[in-house]
Amino acid sequence: MSNLQTTTPIEAINNGALLKVGEFIREHQSRFLVLFINVIQRSLIWILLLGSWFIAAAYFPLGDNPLIPSPIQVSVALWNALPELWLGTISSFYILIPGFFLATILGIILGITVGTSKALEKGVIPFARVASPIPPTVYIPYAIAILPTFRLSAIFVVFIGAFWPIFQNTVAGANSLEGRYRDNAKILGLTRFEYHYKVVFPGSLPHIFSGMAVGLGFSFILLTVAELFGANSGLGRFVQYYADFADYPKMVAGIIYVGFVTFLSMSALDFVRSRALFWQR
Amino acid sequence: MSSVLSIENVNFSYNYESPILEGINLKVPSGQFLTLLGSSGSGKSTLLRLISGLQRPTSGNISWGDKEITGPGIERGIVFQDYALFPWFSVVDNIALAIGKVKKGASKKERRKEAEEYLLKVGLQDAIGKYPFELSGGMRQRAAIARALALGSPLLLMDEPFGALDTVNRARLQDLVLDLHQKSSAKQTIIFVTHDIDEALYLGDRTIILGSSPGRVIADVVTPITGNRNRSAVFESGEFRGLRESISEKLSAEILTQLANV
Secondary structure (H helix, E strand, C coil), X not given: CCCCCCCCHHHHHHHHXXXXXXXXXXXXXXXXXXXXXXXXXXXXXXXXXXXXXXXXXXXXXXXXXXXXXXXXHHHHHHHHHHHHHHHHHHHHHHHHHHHXXXXXXXXXXXXXXXXXXXXXXXXXXXXXXXXXXXXHHHXXXXXXXXXXXXXXXXXXXXXXXXXXXXXXXXXXXHHCCXXXXXXXXXXXXXXXXXXXXXXXXXXXXXXXXXXXXXXXXXXXXXXXXXXXXXXXXXXXXXXXHHHHCCCHHHHHHHHHHHHHHHHHHHHHHHHHHHHHCCCCC | CCCCEEEEEEEECXXXXXXXXXXXXXXXXXXXXXXXXXXXXXXXXXXXXXXXXXXXXCEEEEEECCEECCCCCCCEEEECCCCCCCCCCCHHHHHHHHHHHXXXXXXXXXXXXXXXXXXXXXXXXXXXXXXXXXXXXXXXXXXXXXXXHHHCCCEXXXXXXXXXXXXXXXXXXXXXXXXXXXXXXXXXXXXXXXXXXXXXXXXXXXXXEECCCCECEEEEEECCCCCCCCHHHXXXXXXXXXXXXXXXXXXXXXXXXXHHHC
């Protein structure tokens, strides 16, 4: 009896290919497993939430409650509303971007100026402690009365909401700057401007970015309110409008979309942060 | 221009109860490598800050040449133990910043080029284009020394610069500093603070021991090891050992007095 196994050429090629794939999987087995577990961990909450939503909509009497439209209804509404939502995004950003960037620029400049002067700190910080918790919505009537357009008043409200956290965090950053950096700057004979621009600003960036993240969050929240009087369209207005009309699938679609836009914006900020703070380990 | 650093009757305290430095009188001739030795809390770092001008003495007078020192400046460069460089600038840019303060009219290119030359002087040719966080502790301190050199300060102050380094790196950098001191055309006056007796005796032309609480001069020793930098020969010589013994004794006696007084 022959010990040789006879195989056809095609079988041989297939066997070869299978062997290669098997080898690959075996080699990278642990890596795939780790990756898989990682993804499951991160998605667990989403899976649970989406799962409960589907179940609630399908199997419980709650499914008839208009406030919890079925996932299918929401998906259809979302798809149909996309053009309107896109226009709303642009409109919202017309208010968000000027407000947030103005808050960032002023917050950083004033924050560094105050944070590096003990005298200014003593004068300004007690005032900031009282003024910053005031809800920006309180300023709306004044903003409308003083500013020429409704849109500017909306921008002002967003600006105020983002300014205080950025300003206060910048002051904290300037304060907590390592003493050695100050000593080094003095020995090198840096001018006041050089010191602020080349030492205090980079050194305070970690704190500044924390303030910006908080400020961005506040901006989105205030956007909804600001759009009620400040714009004819916009994401906040979209959600509020369809809530008023009890068109809940559209409303929920809007909420999901806004959540997604917020997530993208925060991620963008995070990306900028990781590039700017490359020197931090 | 040779200037003498004179410290006259200097006292220093943060509040009036516990003086940190008391009655310090010291004259440092130009070009001397002086090591300040003392246990922790002996105010040696404080004395260095007073000399640099970062802080003013409570009473007394510190002058360089005939001018009283009233504030920090590039004529009194300091190398600290840590945070010597700005982490958000590359090593070259850190040094170029210093050069820009000495040669005010230089262009960016000129400053960069000169910065690279200083890096070569301290053996950091591999660090060109790198940031401080990419370097090891020993390399970072070399870069800090390069920056101090770039300032061209006639008085160089070093505050336990090698304290955080391992033995091998410490030995290498000690020899580097000695080398630079001996080769410099306009001899710099160096004041080097340390708590390591061996380091103090090996590096200094003269060693001053500071006691603690309050900090005052308890010994002023000329170390006759100048010129001979063969480590093993130095550390094994009877002269060195004898000196080390007596200084060790003085420091221990000081510590015991402290403990007795508490």
